Structure formats: structure tokens, C-alpha cells
Amino acid sequence: MKIAQEELRFFTIQIFEAMGCNRQHAALAADVLLKADLRGIDSHGVARLSGYVRLWEKNRINTNPVFSIEHETFTTATLNADRSLGLISAPFGMDIAIEKAKVYGCGFTAITNSNHFGIAAYHALKALPHNMIGIAMTNASPLVAPTHSTQRMLGTNPMCYVFPAGKHKPMVVDMATSAAANGKLEIAQRKGKDVPLGWLQTKEGHDTSDPNGLKNGGSLLPLGSSLDNGSHKGFGLSGVVDVFCGVLSGANYGPWVPPFVAFLEPLANLPGQGLGHFVGAIRVDAFRKADDFKHNMDQWIDAFKNAERKSADQPIIIPGEPEFEMEEIRAIEGIPLHESVVQDLQQLAQKFSLKF
Amino acid sequence: MKIAQEELRFFTIQIFEAMGCNRQHAALAADVLLKADLRGIDSHGVARLSGYVRLWEKNRINTNPVFSIEHETFTTATLNADRSLGLISAPFGMDIAIEKAKVYGCGFTAITNSNHFGIAAYHALKALPHNMIGIAMTNASPLVAPTHSTQRMLGTNPMCYVFPAGKHKPMVVDMATSAAANGKLEIAQRKGKDVPLGWLQTKEGHDTSDPNGLKNGGSLLPLGSSLDNGSHKGFGLSGVVDVFCGVLSGANYGPWVPPFVAFLEPLANLPGQGLGHFVGAIRVDAFRKADDFKHNMDQWIDAFKNAERKSADQPIIIPGEPEFEMEEIRAIEGIPLHESVVQDLQQLAQKFSLKF
Numbered sequence: 001m002k003i004a005q006e007e008l009r010f011f012t013i014q015i016f017e018a019m020g021c022n023r024q025h026a027a028l029a030a031d032v033l034l035k036a037d038l039r040g041i042d043s044h045g046v047a048r049l050s051g052y053v054r055l056w057e058k059n060r061i062n063t064n065p066v067f068s069i070e071h072e073t074f075t076t077a078t079l080n081a082d083r084s085l086g087l088i089s090a091p092f093g094m095d096i097a098i099e100k101a102k103v104y105g106c107g108f109t110a111i112t113n114s115n116h117f118g119i120a121a122y123h124a125l126k127a128l129p130h131n132m133i134g135i136a137m138t139n140a141s142p143l144v145a146p147t148h149s150t151q152r153m154l155g156t157n158p159m160c161y162v163f164p165a166g167k168h169k170p171m172v173v174d175m176a177t178s179a180a181a182n183g184k185l186e187i188a189q190r191k192g193k194d195v196p197l198g199w200l201q202t203k204e205g206h207d208t209s210d211p212n213g214l215k216n217g218g219s220l221l222p223l224g225s226s227l228d229n230g231s232h233k234g235f236g237l238s239g240v241v242d243v244f245c246g247v248l249s250g251a252n253y254g255p256w257v258p259p260f261v262a263f264l265e266p267l268a269n270l271p272g273q274g275l276g277h278f279v280g281a282i283r284v285d286a287f288r289k290a291d292d293f294k295h296n297m298d299q300w301i302d303a304f305k306n307a308e309r310k311s312a313d314q315p316i317i318i319p320g321e322p323e324f325e326m327e328e329i330r331a332i333e334g335i336p337l338h339e340s341v342v343q344d345l346q347q348l349a350q351k352f353s354l355k356f
Numbered sequence: 357m358k359i360a361q362e363e364l365r366f367f368t369i370q371i372f373e374a375m376g377c378n379r380q381h382a383a384l385a386a387d388v389l390l391k392a393d394l395r396g397i398d399s400h401g402v403a404r405l406s407g408y409v410r411l412w413e414k415n416r417i418n419t420n421p422v423f424s425i426e427h428e429t430f431t432t433a434t435l436n437a438d439r440s441l442g443l444i445s446a447p448f449g450m451d452i453a454i455e456k457a458k459v460y461g462c463g464f465t466a467i468t469n470s471n472h473f474g475i476a477a478y479h480a481l482k483a484l485p486h487n488m489i490g491i492a493m494t495n496a497s498p499l500v501a502p503t504h505s506t507q508r509m510l511g512t513n514p515m516c517y518v519f520p521a522g523k524h525k526p527m528v529v530d531m532a533t534s535a536a537a538n539g540k541l542e543i544a545q546r547k548g549k550d551v552p553l554g555w556l557q558t559k560e561g562h563d564t565s566d567p568n569g570l571k572n573g574g575s576l577l578p579l580g581s582s583l584d585n586g587s588h589k590g591f592g593l594s595g596v597v598d599v600f601c602g603v604l605s606g607a608n609y610g611p612w613v614p615p616f617v618a619f620l621e622p623l624a625n626l627p628g629q630g631l632g633h634f635v636g637a638i639r640v641d642a643f644r645k646a647d648d649f650k651h652n653m654d655q656w657i658d659a660f661k662n663a664e665r666k667s668a669d670q671p672i673i674i675p676g677e678p679e680f681e682m683e684e685i686r687a688i689e690g691i692p693l694h695e696s697v698v699q700d701l702q703q704l705a706q707k708f709s710l711k712f
Contacts, residue, residue, distance in 0.1 A: 070644075071642070071643060071644060073460065073461035073639070073642040074430065074431075074459075074460045074461055075430075075431055075460050075461040075462050075642070076461040076462065076638075076639075076642035076643055078643045078644060103430075104429065104430045104431050104460055105429035105430055105431035105432040105464075106431050106432065106462060106464065108461075108462065108638070110643045133604075145663075146660060146663060146672055147672070147673065148665060148666050148667075148670050148671065148672050148673065149660075149663040149664055149665060149666060149672050150664045150665070150666050151663040151664035153659070153660060153663050161596045163599050163603075171595065171599065173592035173593065173595060173596050175586075175588075175589040175592055175593075176589075177589075179580070179585050179586050180585075180586065196582075196584035196585060198582075198584065198585040199585070205666035205667075223579060223580055223586050223589055223590070224535070224579055224580065224581075224585075225580075225581070225585045225586075226552075226554075228552035228554065229535050229536075229552060229554040229555070229580075229581045229585075230531075230535050230536065230579050230581075232673065232675070233531040233532075233533075233579055234579070235675070236529035236531055236675040237529065237531075237593075239527065239529060239656075239660075239675060240517045240529050242656070243519050243527065243653070243656065246656075247519075247649060247652045247653055247656055248489075248640070248643050248644065248649060249643065249644075250644055250648075253652070253656055254656055254659050254660065255659060255663075271652060271655055272652070282432075282464070283429070283432075284604070286427070286429040286431070286432035287427060287432055287434045287466045287604050287605065288426075288427060288434060288466075288604065288605075288606055292606075293603060293604065296603045296609070296627060296628070297599070297603055299627055300598070300599065300602075300603055300609055300610055303509070303610050303611060304502060304505075304509060304595075304610065307501075307502060307505040307507040307509050307611075308505055308506045308507035309504060309505060309506070310504050310505060310506050310561035311504075311561075314504050315504065316502055316503070316504050316505050317503065317504065317588065319588070319591070319592040319595060
């Protein structure tokens with residue numbers, strides 16, 4: 001089934017309101033989820049709505065948060081999100097970073113005591129209208145084993161960088177630091193299809209193409225997949241995200257990041273609060289004229305689009321390009337929802353006496 | 357052959373002085389190269405000395421640079437390196453970033469019109485004594501093809517992040533954004549040994565394990581190696597480094613980055629000046645008490661060291677750990693030099709009427 005974004009947005013706002021969010025927060029949280037659905041990141045859109053509801057039911061999400069700045073300098077802030085939806089705390093943190101960047105050149109907010117924040121790109125993209133480079137990262141519940149280990153120690157810990165361009169769409173690098181994001185695995189599970197070797201390992205540490213390998217106690221592999229091909233780099237990158245988001249903010253990190261699924265309890269003796277994000281903004285014209293930068297970005301993009309192709313019918317893809325194209329299509333044609341997501345939303349409607 | 361670091365350092369200083377560097381610059385450049393040799397990054401130490409000399413002979417390196425700050429804000433600077441050795445301009449840029457961070461919380465310097473800067477870790481590590489997080493990246497001459505392409509468009513573009521710890525050594529993530537660094541390939545070539553599939557492709561875009569694949573017109577692959585295993589992420593990361601270092605600074609980028617080997621001429625109609633770096637420093641206590649951060653870093657490191665092992669005799673390796681261990685060993689036992697490097701240094705000695 002396909003649904004117009006306005007309709008899906010209104011429903012999503014109602015669900016967040018039913019959870020106790022005020023209208024402004026509900027609209028913002030819905031906007032973050034809808035952005036994922038519009039951009040084709042189906043795993044991070046309304047498909048997660050019931051997950052947020054279950055965390056709220058477990059009292060792990062506070063829908064009436066009082067944000068507080070625990071520490072601050074000219075260019076930095078540590079924001080305690082008071083167990084808020086990350087969908088709300090991350091844009092707030094990004095606004096702080098942007099205001100600081102306007103005055104001082106750059107600004108960064110480390111966010112602690114938060115929950116999952118949706119797609120990283122939503123937050124980083126906020127920098128664009130200000131001619132700033134946007135940065136957003138988050139840690140996440142452990143699914144990824146470091147090189148040489150069989151233990152789930154890290155989340156898929158995404159990092160996102162957004163660079164403004166001129167005539168071209170901005171360059172948006174938004175990537176899990178694991179070989180494959182969990183969403184891709186879920187799609188393969190649904191279809192009962194094998195996954196490529198290099199995505200995950202069994203509990204014993206053997207390569208597997210079984211899409212249920214994770215469910216059966218295995219772990220995802222860091223970007224690079226094998227030591228030979230640089231999985232220690234993926235581990236390192238994931239560690240960078242974990243330290244910025246968890247250790248620097250005062251949130252949990254590594255194996256202690258609380259699980260997204262509500263049926264799993266957080267570990268005992270947590271070293272921090274909730275999970276963490278790190279967002280930032282850097283003014284382009286703090287380094288050079290924004291127009292000159294954009295002109296060169298256009299040239300960069302043109303050069304890569306025109307690079308020699310491996311096969312004539314497969315163009316080189318600029319990071320972020322497919323998502324912008326998808327956004328234009330789905331804004332007009334509506335958002336396709338998988339049958340299981342429709343059922344999920346119908347159950348939510350029933351729970352809150354809403355219509356879907 | 358093994359050589360004491362003091363002896364190798366003195367020789368290296370003399371070579372840089374023979375190129376026209378003043379004593380202070382020569383000592384700094386030698387320190388950067390020696391740090392690579394001490395840390396076991398043999399490809400980036402004195403093995404490159406003759407390469408710098410050849411670039412200088414081609415008048416592509418200016419050993420009497422006048423650094424100028426082209427643009428500046430409270431937290432940012434754009435430094436024109438005047439065709440200097442990157443070995444000198446990058447530490448200078450890092451000093452600027454650190455001074456800004458002391459006052460404003462963080463500082464970043466984009467460096468244009470520069471040359472290769474040695475190991476990224478040297479520059480990022482300068483942040484440590486100030487209880488700051490250090491960041492250093494550089495673009496480099498094109499050897500890596502983006503996903504779906506057969507053309508060398510990107511350098512191995514390394515990124516480095518350094519985080520202070522307490523009782524443990526700092527965490528140092530210093531990595532090429534390609535599946536394998538060129539140095540590893542050179543070692544395989546020297547030994548005539550096949551390399552793992554996933555490191556490079558032939559001119560036609562086929563996977564190959566031939567260590568001479570690059571020499572024969574092929575290209576290195578981005579981290580992730582194949583589309584299935586996320587090479588588009590490695591491409592994206594490499595792009596991030598290229599934009600920060602090249603586009604933001606006003607240096608060259610992508611296919612226009614001037615080659616390190618002096619026998620190749622830079623392309624015509626360059627869009628920028630030389631190659632570029634991006635270095636930065638972020639004060640830990642701009643977010644939380646440095647001691648609390650370090651305490652949690654220690655706990656992070658302990659947790660990962662103690663994670664379940666795939667095999668009992670292979671410990672989990674914390675990023676940066678092997679290099680610190682190597683540094684301690686080589687500081688005492690001396691630096692082993694490959695025969696070809698010894699010959700190289702002997703030829704340099706002869707050229708400049710020095711003793712080696």
C-alpha cells in the first residue's frame with residue numbers, strides 16, 4: 001500500500017501526542033520519521049513507531065522532558081536530554097550548535113541521557129540553510145563485534161556529514177559503521193534470502209550468509225568485514241562514534257548502551273545515562289567564501305559523476321543522491337508501506353483509539 | 357640492519373637541511389618521519405625521504421615557506437602553506453587549532469597549498485598534552501576508484517582521531533579510508549606475494565590478488581571492498597576527507613591532487629593549490645571534566661580488551677595499541693631498515709656528501 005506523506009504524518013503526530021508529547025514535539029518527532037520514509041530509509045521511519053511506543057510503555061522514554069545544559073563553552077554544549085526521544089533532543093542540540101557556529105565559526109553539542117534519534121541525516125541537514133557543514137552521530141545498542149571478538153560490543157553507530165553544494169544537491173554521507181545496517185538484514189529475513197558473506201558472523205565467530213545469524217546469537221561485522229579487508233578500521237570508526245556520543249557526553253557506551261527493543265532490559269551498573277549523540281555545525285565561510293566552496297563542490301560532484309564507469313549502464317553514485325531522488329518521488333507518489341508495517345500501525349491505531 | 361633512532365634522526369635532519377630547510381624545520385620534519393618509523397609505520401618514515409628530495413628537486417616543495425593565514429575566525433583558520441612540506445605545515449596548523457581550542461573550546465585549521473604530511477597520528481597526537489581530542493586528515497594523490505568506477509579519483513585519504521585516556525594509552529584511530537593502504541601493497545610487491553581479494557581491481561574493474569595490479573593500471577578499492585560489503589561507505593568517508601582537506605581549504609581535490617611521485621606531473625588547469633590537510637583540537641573539558649572522561653575511556657578500553665575472543669590466543673586490539681608498543685620497543689632496540697631503504701639513504705648521503 002502507498003500512503004500520502006500528509007496522511008502518514010498526521011497519524012504519526014497523533015501517536016506521539018497519545019504518548020504524551022506536546023504538539024510541537026510530536027510534530028518534530030513525526031517530521032524526523034517521515035524524512036526517513038521519504039528518503040527511502042524505510043527501516044528508520046514509521047516502521048519504528050511501535051518500537052518507540054513500547055519503550056515509552058516501559059517508562060524508558062520520557063515524553064515530557066526538561067532539557068538541561070550541563071556544561072557549556074563558546075562553542076560546545078553538553079545537553080542532558082532527560083530520557084527524551086532522540087528525535088527531539090538531537091534537533092534541539094543541533095540548533096544550539098548552529099547558533100554557536102554563527103558567532104564563533106563552529107559549534108558542537110554532545111547529548112546524553114537520550115534515546116534513538118532516527119536518521120542521522122535529518123539532524124546534519126539542518127546546517128544546510130545556514131551554509132554550514134553538518135555533522136551528526138549516535139551510538140546504539142550493541143550488535144557489532146570488534147575485530148577478533150565474537151561479542152556484541154558496539155552499535156551500528158552511524159556517522160553523517162553534510163556538505164552544501166551549488167547547482168547540485170548537497171553531498172550527504174550518512175552511514176552505519178558496520179558492513180551492513182540492521183535494516184538491510186531485516187529485509188533479507190523478511191524475504192528469506194541469504195545475505196552476502198561479510199555482513200555477520202555466528203556466535204562462534206564463523207562467517208555466515210544466514211539472515212537469521214544475528215537472531216541466533218551471532219553479531220554484525222564492522223565495515224571492512226574481515227581483518228584482511230580492514231575490519232579493524234570499521235571497528236575504529238565505530239569506536240570514534242561511541243566515544244564522541246557516549247564517553248564525551250556522559251551517556252552509556254559500548255556494551256552498556258541500552259537496547260532499542262523494549263523486551264530487553266538495560267544492563268545493571270550502567271556507567272552513563274541513556275544513549276548519546278554528537279552533533280555539530282561548521283560555517284563554510286569560516287574557512288573561505290561559501291560561493292567559492294560551492295562552486296568547487298559542484299566541480300567535485302561533476303568530476304565523480306563523470307568518472308570512468310565499470311559498466312556503461314551503472315553510473316557513479318554521489319553520496320546522498322539516491323535519497324534526494326527518492327524524496328522527490330515519494331513526496332508526489334506517496335510512501336509505500338510494507339504489509340507488516342501497515343499491521344503494526346493498525347495495532348497502534350487500535351491501542352490509542354485512532355483511525356488508520 | 358637496525359639503527360638507533362638518534363643516529364637516523366641526525367641523518368634525516370641533515371638531509372632536510374641540505375634541501376634548504378632551516379634547522380628548526382629540519383628537526384620538525386625529521387621528528388614526523390622518525391615517529392612513523394618508531395611506531396612501525398615503515399612506509400611513512402625515512403623510506404619516503406628520497407621521495408621528498410625528488411619533489412624538492414622538481415621545485416614542487418618549497419623549503420623556505422612563508423606561511424600565511426588566508427582567513428580566520430575565533431575557532432577556524434585557513435592556512436596557506438606556500439608549497440611547504442606537509443611535515444611542517446600540519447604541526448603549525450595544529451598549534452593554531454590548539455591555541456583556539458584553549459580559549460573557545462575547539463579549533464580547526466584547513467591547510468592549502470601543502471604537500472604530504474607523513475602520518476596523520478603525529479599531528480593529532482599534539483592535542484594530547486592539552487587534554488584535547490586531536491583530529492588530522494589529509495587528501496593524497498589519486499589511487500582509489502569510487503564504487504562502480506575504474507578510475508583513480510581519490511587518495512588513500514587517511515583520517516585520524518586521538519582520545520586521551522587515564523591509566524591506559526590514548527585511543528588512536530589512524531586509518532586510510534581505502535581497504536588497504538598503499539604501503540601494505542608495496543610490502544607484498546617486494547615479497548612477490550599475492551594480496552587478499554578486495555584490496556584492488558584491474559584497469560577493467562575485475563577483482564585481482566596480483567600485488568602489481570596497481571602498477572598495471574588498476575586501482576585501490578575503498579574500505580568495504582565491494583558494493584555488497586559497503587564500499588560506497590569507504591568512498592563516502594574518503595570523500596569527506598577530500599572535501600575537508602581539499603575543497604574547504606582551497607587545495608586540489610579528487611583526481612587533481614598532485615602526485616607524490618616526482619616523475620608524474622600534476623594535471624593541467626588545477627582547481628586549487630597543492631594538496632590539503634584538515635586538523636583540529638577539541639577540549640575534553642569543554643564537555644565534561646577531563647578526569648571523568650579519562651576514567652570512562654579506561655573503562656571503555658578495559659571492556660573491549662576483555663570482550664569474548666574468537667580465538668583464545670588472539671586478543672582484541674585497541675586502536676593505537678600496537679603502535680605504542682612498537683614505539684617502546686624501537687626506542688630501545690633501534691629501527692629496522694629494509695635493504696632497499698638503506699640503499700636509498702646511502703644514495704641520498706652521496707648526493708649531499710653526507711655520511712650514512
